[in-house]
Amino acid sequence: QVQLVQSGAEVKKPGASVKVSCKASGNTFISNYMHWVRQVPGRGPQWMGVISPGGTASYAQKFQGRVTMTRDTSTGTLHMELSSLGFEDTAVYYCARDKYSTSQDLDFWGQGTLVTVSS
């Protein structure tokens, strides 16, 4: 069974950065493209970007220059760092597995990490 376990909730001040991690089980880490999606409570999910099995990342234009996605093969962990945080970045952040290459069919999700931006 695929498991994606994310790091715990964070509280950050405006202008700070946050780094969220996602540990993947089994071959998921080796074989699959992995996405990051965020969701403001009460709203639809918003795609942030994707990272390939080889570590090449592609980001949504909205987050270009502010987001960095990486993979640590030694620990089987993904990381997503978002900088220059604003109040509007308060959301639950998810990692999610792409079912087939870059199909964008997201079949397994982490449990989510709440990031709160507060002064």
Added chain:
Amino acid sequence: DIHMTQAPSSLSASVGDIVTITCRASQRIDTYLNWYQQTPGRAPKLLISRASNLQSGVPSRFSGSGSGTDFTLSISSMQPEDFATYYCQQSYSTPTTFGPGTKVDIK
């Protein structure tokens, strides 16, 4: 970016009811349309991919249809565990985009 809309934004239903949710894309997306179910405090769950392909383990009371710009998710007989928020997602182009959701609650 492709803009997704859903109707209604919310609805009330009873156990056993038939429920239909619609999703519309701002441009043609063939059948590259997924449906997700989300309950409070949980991550979205993929129910249907490519407009009509039921994911493994998803009950057959769920079905999806449509192509082009207009899509439908149907639940043939609502069960207690089906009260949730449903999102559509286009996987036709990057960035993938989601609808605003349809919340189905108990009447």
